[in-house]
Structure formats: C-alpha cells, structure tokens
Amino acid sequence: MNLAFNKILKEExxxxxxxxxxxxxxxxxxxxxxxxxxxxxxxxxxxxxISSEGQTLGVFGLWFMTRHYAGRSCEPDHIFIREEFRGKGVGKKLFEFIYKYAAEKGCETSELNSYVHNFRSHKFYLNEGYEIRGYHFLKKL
Incomplete structure (x- = not known):
C-alpha cells in the first residue's frame, strides 16, 4: 500500500x-x-x-518540545487509523515516517501517551521500541 502523509492546515x-x-x-x-x-x-x-490513492485512512498529530530528560523530542498524538485499514502495516509505515520526519527536525527522542485500556496500541509501541517509563496523570481544574 502506497501511503501519503500530508500536513493539515488550520483551515482544514x-x-x-x-x-x-x-x-x-x-x-x-x-x-x-x-x-x-x-x-x-x-x-x-x-x-x-494519512491517505492512499485519494482515500483518507487516518489522522495524527505531532508535538515538538525540548525536555530536560530527553532532549528535543517528538510526541505523536491522537493517532487514528480507520478500522478497515488496521492490521495492514499502516501503523508501521506511519511510524517510519514519524521517525524520519522528527530526525529531520532535529529530534533526539520520541515519546507518547496511550490510554491504559488500549492494549493493542501498547503491544504496537513496545514492538516499536518504546519503553513504559511512567504514568500520565490528569487533573481537571
């Protein structure tokens, strides 16, 4: 499957x-x-x-920041791949794109959050070489 990763503009x-x-x-x-x-x-x-042959397969965001413990970092966020395209290598190609793109922007590391109940993503991220380093806490103000 030939994939394209096109930037979305604010107006879109x-x-x-x-x-x-x-x-x-x-x-x-x-x-x-x-x-x-x-x-x-x-x-x-x-x-x-994320698209292929004019069809939209999904969407994702990237945050860029410098962390004292990780250096310049890229954080993939709200990764969504339509159900019918999951398990077909889209995620693998997506992360290859992210690593290359982040490295071109001077990033040394990538970190991300995953909901605790999303076991399928945990397995994927562990297979990608991510390590579980902590918990993400949220408090509504």
Whole structure:
C-alpha cells in the first residue's frame, strides 16, 4: 500500500473532526474540538492526514518540545487509523515516517501517551521500541 502523509492546515480542521470524534468516543462537541485544535495549531503542533490513492485512512498529530530528560523530542498524538485499514502495516509505515520526519527536525527522542485500556496500541509501541517509563496523570481544574 502506497501511503501519503500530508500536513493539515488550520483551515482544514473540519476535515479531521469526524475521525477525532470517533477516536474520542464523541466526548466533546465539534465546536470545542475546533477551538482546541485551533489553539494547538498556534503551538509547537503539526497535524497530518494519512491517505492512499485519494482515500483518507487516518489522522495524527505531532508535538515538538525540548525536555530536560530527553532532549528535543517528538510526541505523536491522537493517532487514528480507520478500522478497515488496521492490521495492514499502516501503523508501521506511519511510524517510519514519524521517525524520519522528527530526525529531520532535529529530534533526539520520541515519546507518547496511550490510554491504559488500549492494549493493542501498547503491544504496537513496545514492538516499536518504546519503553513504559511512567504514568500520565490528569487533573481537571
């Protein structure tokens, strides 16, 4: 499968919302997600569409930051691949793209978060060489 990873522009946020809604289980309104993504685009964030032969297969984002413990780092975020394309090597090719792209931007490391109940992603990330180094905590203010 020939894949393309194309950057999404801020104006194209509405195109990705259905996939983000599916990923998030419809937790937030489109208005809230649009507002949040609009703010994200003003930070060290980039968003990409995954496609093949004109068909959209998924979406993902990348955060770029410098961490005292990891150096310049790339954090893949909200990775979503449509159900019918899972298990077909899309994730493997996606991460090959991410590693190459991040290295070109001067990143030394990649780190990510995965929901505790997403066992399939845990196996994938461990196979990619990620190590579980801690827990991600969230407190609503």
């Amino acid at each position: 946020i509405p195109q990705i919302l259905p996939m983000i809604q599916e990923l998030m289980g419809q937790q937030f309104s489109d208005e809230i997600l649009s507002q949040r993504f609009s703010e994200m685009f003003d930070q060290n964030y980039e968003c990409f569409k």
